[in-house]
Amino acid sequence: MKAFVASIATETNTFSPVYTDMSSFKASLYAPPGEHPETPTLCSAPFIACRRRFAELGWELVEGTAAWAEPGGLVNRATYEGLRDEVLGQLRAAMPVDGVILGLHGAMVADGYDDCEGDLLARVREIVGPGITVAAEFDPHSHLTQKRLDNADLLIAFKEFPHTDFVERADELVELAVQHMRGEIRPERSAFDCRMIEVLPTSIDPMRSFLERVRRIEAEDPAVLSISLIHGFMAGDVPDMGTRVLVITDGAREHGDRLARELGMELFSFRGRARPPYLPPEEAVDRALASDHRPVVLADVWDNPGGGVAGDATLILRELTARGATDVAVGTIWDPVAVQLCRAAGEGAHIRLRFGGKTDEKAGCPYDAWVTVKRVVPDAHQSFGDSRVPLGDAVWVNLDEGIDVILNTVRSQSFSPDLFSNLGIDPRDRHILVIKSTNHFYEAFAAISDEILYVDAGAPYPSDPRTTNYRKLRRPIWPIVEHPHGETR
Numbered sequence: 001m002k003a004f005v006a007s008i009a010t011e012t013n014t015f016s017p018v019y020t021d022m023s024s025f026k027a028s029l030y031a032p033p034g035e036h037p038e039t040p041t042l043c044s045a046p047f048i049a050c051r052r053r054f055a056e057l058g059w060e061l062v063e064g065t066a067a068w069a070e071p072g073g074l075v076n077r078a079t080y081e082g083l084r085d086e087v088l089g090q091l092r093a094a095m096p097v098d099g100v101i102l103g104l105h106g107a108m109v110a111d112g113y114d115d116c117e118g119d120l121l122a123r124v125r126e127i128v129g130p131g132i133t134v135a136a137e138f139d140p141h142s143h144l145t146q147k148r149l150d151n152a153d154l155l156i157a158f159k160e161f162p163h164t165d166f167v168e169r170a171d172e173l174v175e176l177a178v179q180h181m182r183g184e185i186r187p188e189r190s191a192f193d194c195r196m197i198e199v200l201p202t203s204i205d206p207m208r209s210f211l212e213r214v215r216r217i218e219a220e221d222p223a224v225l226s227i228s229l230i231h232g233f234m235a236g237d238v239p240d241m242g243t244r245v246l247v248i249t250d251g252a253r254e255h256g257d258r259l260a261r262e263l264g265m266e267l268f269s270f271r272g273r274a275r276p277p278y279l280p281p282e283e284a285v286d287r288a289l290a291s292d293h294r295p296v297v298l299a300d301v302w303d304n305p306g307g308g309v310a311g312d313a314t315l316i317l318r319e320l321t322a323r324g325a326t327d328v329a330v331g332t333i334w335d336p337v338a339v340q341l342c343r344a345a346g347e348g349a350h351i352r353l354r355f356g357g358k359t360d361e362k363a364g365c366p367y368d369a370w371v372t373v374k375r376v377v378p379d380a381h382q383s384f385g386d387s388r389v390p391l392g393d394a395v396w397v398n399l400d401e402g403i404d405v406i407l408n409t410v411r412s413q414s415f416s417p418d419l420f421s422n423l424g425i426d427p428r429d430r431h432i433l434v435i436k437s438t439n440h441f442y443e444a445f446a447a448i449s450d451e452i453l454y455v456d457a458g459a460p461y462p463s464d465p466r467t468t469n470y471r472k473l474r475r476p477i478w479p480i481v482e483h484p485h486g487e488t489r
């Protein structure tokens, strides 16, 4: 047997001014055939899973390109078409194959393409024809479209948010793909539209218990091959945005339809009560300053580069300096120009610096301060599980106000406290840490902090669907519509 593996992925915030082109992929991950690293990245774990399983089976694996860009604005049309055609060309050259296994994200939108993954899967199907296995792994913050369901046999999304299980899900996808290539299973896909959009962290209830139930069904129901919960991605203005349940059965379509509906309506019942409380900045800073814990983590949930925004908001920093807070470290604020100025000034220099607040009028003004350049680190990085996440060139500046700030050149949400320690700041030795992430930071920061506060600074992410100017989303979904399934629900 012979299979082809490739990965093209990013998450597109169609409202973000930080557009995505080839340089965005090259800054995060662009690995031509044979150059994918030994460690998996979030959306390219199928490479690692395939290498392992195919070596065991003695089957042949042809590796194509793997590309990942940090979430951002609309993908440049030529960039998407170029990457797509590169991978399709590699697939054509590898033909005939028995299977195609892809690492996707599922919320990629390019200029002219609302459904990049559907477009890619349809073209893959056209090349391999019917009867050949097409399997893809997705992020749950994606849009599940009919085109994807029509063209892939197997679609599996990460279950956990934070996405701690992306390697496990890749192993599961490859295992099912192997069974399908051998003709041992007949996957039928049943999807249910929950008609809602919500932030659904799985580290806490109700999602924690719900996931346990889903896993029990997968283990105990012999007809069920896999269940995926597509959370949806509210910053993507596309017709299919929203939460969905996907049940894949072994030839039991009606059973799958019923189960998808039942689980989907249960998921719908969690709306409005699935996320932890988000505090306004004033209240969060009050609580942090009054706390005896060290460090207190303030998570700026809406200036999260992982959601496609710039990550250069200064709102919480300004709230802290207005209160005279010291003993604070902020990681990170994206500002390539400020990094360049600091690098030129050199370590130890005391300079007047303007940083942050450049990309979105709602995210606060640039911050002006006298700073000391403490450290300059070329190609800095942080960890996310097993994967190494680039931060680009980064500098640690100490504001005369007594606050440390890390500025960086490659946008990345805050995943792990080592983003501070890699720059020379001991994160355990600060009273307050300010980070930019919605939920992926949680496990790693909970290991060093007993008090984590989620801060809703309100911008710049389109965080309230009721006021977001969607143009392509036409289906009734909660919370834009109170009763999208009818008055009785």
Ligand SMILES: [Zn+2]
Residues within 6 Å of the ligand: 139, 140, 141, 163
């Ligand atoms: Zn995600």
